[in-house]
Amino acid sequence: MGLSVKRNWLVVANAARARVLEENERAGTYTHVVDLVHPQSRQKGVELAKAHGGDRAGLVMGSGRGGAGGTALDPRTDPHDREHDRFARELATALNEGVASGRCAGLVLVASDPFLGRLKSHLDTQAAKALLRSIASDYTLLRDDELAERIGSAGRAP
Numbered sequence: 001m002g003l004s005v006k007r008n009w010l011v012v013a014n015a016a017r018a019r020v021l022e023e024n025e026r027a028g029t030y031t032h033v034v035d036l037v038h039p040q041s042r043q044k045g046v047e048l049a050k051a052h053g054g055d056r057a058g059l060v061m062g063s064g065r066g067g068a069g070g071t072a073l074d075p076r077t078d079p080h081d082r083e084h085d086r087f088a089r090e091l092a093t094a095l096n097e098g099v100a101s102g103r104c105a106g107l108v109l110v111a112s113d114p115f116l117g118r119l120k121s122h123l124d125t126q127a128a129k130a131l132l133r134s135i136a137s138d139y140t141l142l143r144d145d146e147l148a149e150r151i152g153s154a155g156r157a158p
Helices: 045-051 079-100 115-121 125-129 144-154
Strands: 007-013 017-023 030-037 059-061 071-073 104-111 131-136
Touching: 007 079, 007 115, 007 144, 017 079, 030 079, 030 144, 079 104, 079 115, 079 125, 104 115, 115 131, 125 131
Parallel strands: 007 104, 104 131
Antiparallel strands: 007 017, 017 030, 059 071
């Protein structure tokens, strides 16, 4: 009966795609945990607005902002911002579950700016405590070996 070893996860993401990799014993090698793609983040704003029934400010009944049972005008939301946030929540949910289940010991986040901030804002308390390092860069197109080299050099002084 062997004990499973919790390993750190490396998360490489931008607003449209993410790779979650588990560090192996051999330095610079990874096992893919999950690959996520969010094509809506790449769509044109007009297409997104149509897909969501338009994106106009609207009157909301009983939202609580205008008092009990009152009305309030919802501010206009950029369709791309909404999709980026949706993807950040989806990715954070996977990371939160990995930490909570004990599969992941620590997190290293490498994500484009400002997606990195969105992602971090959706981590729960336990996952946020497991955050070892974050790097604001888009490395989503790098191969695993290139990624290992960049991540290693990103922590060193120039």
